[in-house]
Amino acid sequence: xxxxxxxxxxxxxxxxxxxxxxxxxxxxxxxxxxxxxxxxxxxxxxxxxxxxxxxxxxxxxxxxxxxxxxxxxxxxxxxxxxxxxxxxxxxxxxxxxxxxxxxxxxxxxxxxxxxxxxxxxxxxxxxxxxxxxxxxxxxxxxxxxxxxxxxxxxxxxxxxxxxxxxxxxxxxxxxxxxxxxxxxxxxxxxxxxxxxxxxxxxxxxxxxxxxxxxxxxxxxxxxxxxxxxxxxxxxxxxxxxxxxxxxxxxxxxxxxxxxxxxxxxxxxxxxxxxxxxxxxxxxxxxxxxxxxxxxxxxxxxxxxxx
Numbered sequence: 001x002x003x004x005x006x007x008x009x010x011x012x013x014x015x016x017x018x019x020x021x022x023x024x025x026x027x028x029x030x031x032x033x034x035x036x037x038x039x040x041x042x043x044x045x046x047x048x049x050x051x052x053x054x055x056x057x058x059x060x061x062x063x064x065x066x067x068x069x070x071x072x073x074x075x076x077x078x079x080x081x082x083x084x085x086x087x088x089x090x091x092x093x094x095x096x097x098x099x100x101x102x103x104x105x106x107x108x109x110x111x112x113x114x115x116x117x118x119x120x121x122x123x124x125x126x127x128x129x130x131x132x133x134x135x136x137x138x139x140x141x142x143x144x145x146x147x148x149x150x151x152x153x154x155x156x157x158x159x160x161x162x163x164x165x166x167x168x169x170x171x172x173x174x175x176x177x178x179x180x181x182x183x184x185x186x187x188x189x190x191x192x193x194x195x196x197x198x199x200x201x202x203x204x205x206x207x208x209x210x211x212x213x214x215x216x217x218x219x220x221x222x223x224x225x226x227x228x229x230x231x232x233x234x235x236x237x238x239x240x241x242x243x244x245x246x247x248x249x250x251x252x253x254x255x256x257x258x259x260x261x262x263x264x265x266x267x268x269x270x271x272x273x274x275x276x277x278x279x280x281x282x283x284x285x286x287x288x289x290x291x292x293x294x295x296x297x298x299x300x301x302x303x304x305x306x
Contacts, residue, residue, distance in 0.1 A: 002053065005033065005041035007205045013043075016050035016067035018229070024291055025119055025234040025266050026064055026097040030199065030206040030226050034236075037194040049075035053083075059092040071105050080296055091295075098292040111294040117269035120285040124233070124265050127256040127283065134284060138249050145246030149215045154254055157210030157222060162200050164219035165212065168239055169196050175242045188271060196237060199224055208236070211255055213247065220244055221251045225259070233262035252283075 003009075013029045025031055032041060032052065039054040041063075049066035060083045066075040076095070083093035096116065098106060103113055130139045157165075173189050180186065199208055203224065213221040221240040228234050235255060240247045256265055264286075270277040 002042035002044050005036075005043050005052065007033070007202065009043060010205070010207070013050065013052075013067070019069045020067050021229055022099050023119075023121065023228070023232050023264070023266065023289055024097055024099055025228065025236070025268050026291070027067070028226055028228055028234065030208055031234075031236055032063055033202075033206060034195040034198040036198060038191060046078050047072040047074040051075055051079045053079075059087040059089045061092055062095040064097050065095050065099075065102065071102060073109065076106075076109065084296075094293050094295045096291075096293045098294055100290050100292070103292055106294045110296065112297050114293045114295070116291045116293050117272070118288050118290050119269050120267045120280040120283075121232070121287040121289060122265045122267065122283060123286045124256055124260055124263055126286070127253060127265055128260060130253065138253075138283070141246040141249040142253055143246075145244065145250040148245070151216045153214045155212055155214075157200075157203060157212050157224070159203075161212050161219065161222070165200055165222050165239070166197065168219055168222065168241065169193065172239050172242060185273065196239070199237060210237075211251075211258070213240075213251060215244075221247050223251050223255045225255065227262065228266065231262060232264045232266050233259045234266040234268065236268060 005013075010029045010033075017027055017029070020027055032054075035054075039056050042053045042055065044051050044053075046066065047068075049068035049072045051066045052062060052064055053060045054063045062079060062083070066072060066079065068075070080093065080095070084090060087093050095106075095111075098113070107113060126135075130142070173193070176189055177186060199206065200210075202208075203210055207226050208224045209226065210222055210224040212219055222237070223235060223239070224237040225233055225235040235252075238248070238251060238255075240251055259265065267280055267283070267285075269291075270280055
């Protein structure tokens with residue numbers, strides 16, 4: 001029996017997520033829930049595992065593997081059988097964002113494994129200090145912004161900042177549209193509005209922490225993140241006024257400074273975009289972690305014995 005995923009379910013989700021302790025950013029409530037305008041999300045408990053499903057046009061997939069202390073064959077079998085038996089489009093059935101440490105487990109069960117995204121992990125202290133020649137350009141951009149901006153304020157996000165944040169998002173999106181004619185990228189820009197709106201409107205309930213930058217009273221940047229566990233802090237949104245040189249470097253450094261108690265910053269993936277990949281690599285990640293999607297290679301449910 002599936003239950004709709006609501007804000008009230010965050011405590012339940014967090015309780016199961018704490019048992020898993022993955023470093024992948026997707027194993028948290030917020031980065032799933034913010035996409036609720038594009039997908040309907042549901043959950044159920046199978047073999048003491050929290051199983052989350054995403055549904056679009058009547059077809060289901062799992063955005064993350066079942067959450068629990070260790071992988072459960074029973075939870076995986078029943079979840080996948082449900083998708084195969086329910087979906088009209090059988091190929092939609094899949095489990096996304098499998099950590100690399102679980103790949104062999106799924107291969108042993110007969111699943112096919114496909115690479116998905118790479119997430120970028122950094123030493124928080126390195127991002128705060130920006131020491132040495134390797135960070136020279138970052139320090140320069142940061143200092144340029146500090147020199148050129150008067151009456152600048154940096155403050156925690158408040159609900160009354162919502163309209164200004166969305167106005168900035170729309171400005172940023174218009175400028176990004178000018179840089180590409182790729183329909184996939186343009187579609188991602190449109191879809192991202194749903195996630196930003198949901199995150200901004202429900203920040204407190206989702207456990208998202210945000211900061212905003214204003215110059216002369218005008219909102220010029222915002223960023224949001226969440227704690228994945230006591231080691232890893234994930235930065236999920238970062239929007240800056242593209243007309244202001246150095247503001248992106250300033251925002252990233254200052255947000256990391258405020259999260260110094262976490263030794264690791266996860267800056268999420270690069271969405272398959274070369275320019276975003278170059279930016280993330282330029283900050284010299286201490287580790288890159290890969291996620292995977294798994295698919296059972298048949299629509300004959302009788303073969304899914306696991």
